[in-house]
Amino acid sequence: MSEMRESQKRKIRFILDGKEVEAMEGWTVLDTARQNGVHIPTLCFNEAVKTSGACRLCVVEVKQGGWSKIVISCMYPPTEGLEVLSRSERVMNVRRWILEMLLAECPASKEIRVLAEEYGVKRTRFEIKNPEEQCLLCGLCVRACEEVVGVRAISFGSRGVTKKITTPYMIPNKSCIACGSCVTICPTGAMQARLDAVRGAVSERTGKGFAH
Numbered sequence: 613m614s615e616m617r618e619s620q621k622r623k624i625r626f627i628l629d630g631k632e633v634e635a636m637e638g639w640t641v642l643d644t645a646r647q648n649g650v651h652i653p654t655l656c657f658n659e660a661v662k663t664s665g666a667c668r669l670c671v672v673e674v675k676q677g678g679w680s681k682i683v684i685s686c687m688y689p690p691t692e693g694l695e696v697l698s699r700s701e702r703v704m705n706v707r708r709w710i711l712e713m714l715l716a717e718c719p720a721s722k723e724i725r726v727l728a729e730e731y732g733v734k735r736t737r738f739e740i741k742n743p744e745e746q747c748l749l750c751g752l753c754v755r756a757c758e759e760v761v762g763v764r765a766i767s768f769g770s771r772g773v774t775k776k777i778t779t780p781y782m783i784p785n786k787s788c789i790a791c792g793s794c795v796t797i798c799p800t801g802a803m804q805a806r807l808d809a810v811r812g813a814v815s816e817r818t819g820k821g822f823a824h
């Protein structure tokens with residue numbers, strides 16, 4: 613949100629799920645929904661770090677004049693008179709489709725499976741490349757390490773289908789202070805699984821053991 617003082621900010625009125633709501637200048641549709649107790653599912657969003665729009669799960673339908681479109685609520689600024697639907701048929705279809713893609717990307721993530729089941733999605737029609745994968749490459753862990761902890765112990769490595777979360781230049785990085793922020797902020801359990809692997813523990817989440 614901007615540096616402007618609260619009293620200087622303009623208020624924007626729009627309709628959210630049939631009810632008039634008020635947003636402060638600089639808020640997104642998601643910010644306003646949360647302020648009004650409207651639940652919109654998110655994975656890659658966390659107030660503590662910059663927004664990236666990586667997971668697309670927070671989609672909503674926006675209507676104005678004669679047009680309507682699907683947008684991601686965590687990055688969409690509301691405008692005066694806009695109509696927003698957080699659970700329209702179109703939104704639910706797109707959300708189910710995104711969950712199918714997420715199931716294919718992170719088939720080993722219990723968190724993603726639970727979320728998908730909430731939306732009636734039990735399997736995916738997309739190709740599963742790695743049945744053990746849990747990371748959706750949302751980058752929350754990287755941003756938390758850099759923006760909140762100020763350490764930069766982890767980063768994105770490689771590109772395309774081999775892109776992954778690793779240490780800078782993929783070499784051991786002694787700057788990690790073991791604060792656990794990456795584990796706490798990760799929405800899929802991928803970071804916890806890595807920690808389990810490092811410790812050689814049996815994961816409570818997957819029931820699998822890991823080698824040291």
Ligand code: SF4
Pocket residue numbers: 746747748749750751752753754777797798799800801802803
């Ligand atoms: S490890 Fe977790 S937080 Fe980091 S990119 Fe993967 S899913 Fe996101």
Ligand code: FES
Pocket residue numbers: 653654655656657664665666667668669670671684685686687
């Ligand atoms: S929460 Fe909005 S794109 Fe991930």
